[in-house]
């Protein structure tokens with residue numbers, strides 16, 4: 001028997017405890033090894049599970065290899081859309097009550113998925129937070145990641161030790177409410193953490209080890225860094241615009257007002273150009289903040305899924 005090729009999205013009651021979603025793009029060298037590792041750890045656990053592989057347009061023969069692998073469900077797309085999109089459609093097609101996201105490059109401890117699942121008790125999402133950064137293009141990615149993580153910590157009001165981890169487990173019913181918000185690229189993992197947090201769902205972090213990947217990275221230094229920066233703008237505008245835009249607006253407003261008073265008294269009512277610029281920026285930032293906040297409020301959707309509780 002080979003992979004079960006699926007072309008219909010599953011709907012209805014969960015049929016297994018866990019679905020492990022594996023996004024694959026050109027990982028032929030270690031694909032079987034990684035899938036074997038996942039199976040071995042899950043078989044030894046008490047959880048019923050399925051492995052759902054999502055491949056969109058691999059060109060290195062990964063698709064052919066996958067079709068021959070036993071014991072997986074396979075979702076294959078002709079077009080490449082990105083790892084976020086693969087994770088999103090994998091979650092949609094999952095039959096599990098819980099969904100696990102991880103990479104297929106031997107970097108995350110996929111032999112420890114059951115331990116990650118054990119931590120999900122009483123939480124809506126549990127994230128493996130990497131102790132070290134062994135990722136590709138570290139010099140460029142590290143400062144960008146650090147900045148985004150600090151910003152996300154400030155926006156969410158919670159400590160986020162690892163915002164970009166690709167190793168996580170979450171309740172599928174909660175995630176389904178937000179799938180439409182997830183971007184197609186790498187920032188999908190950032191977005192799912194932020195979306196859970198900003199909608200009142202709990203996220204727990206457990207420390208994990210992280211190994212250098214096998215095979216070639218799919219992270220493009222410029223295209224994906226640009227997307228990270230866009231992600232910063234989006235996070236500010238869509239989660240708490242007032243929290244970020246109001247402090248600089250108030251600061252510039254106060255400095256501008258001080259300068260205005262100085263101009264009125266000392267410069268005989270000749271208001272300086274820099275005073276006008278300062279006050280103009282302050283007003284623009286506050287208007288932008290208020291407008292963005294209004295859009296956030298107006299677009300708030302109803303969420304019916306109860307957050308995880310502590311059972312008896």
Ligand SMILES: Nc1nc2c(ncn2[C@@H]2O[C@H](COP(=O)(O)OP(=O)(O)OP(=O)(O)O)[C@@H](O)[C@H]2O)c(=O)[nH]1
Pocket residue numbers: 022023024025026027054055056080081082083086102103104105107134135136166186213216217218219
């Ligand atoms: N289906 C699908 N999977 C993808 C795509 N791009 C990347 N992936 C998979 O998503 C996972 C993460 O991609 P990586 O290249 O490891 O990205 P990363 O973990 O941010 O970067 P590294 O530090 O290089 O590991 C891997 O399992 C990839 O095979 C894509 O376009 N489509």
Ligand SMILES: [Mg+2]
Pocket residue numbers: 103105107213
């Ligand atoms: Mg990786």
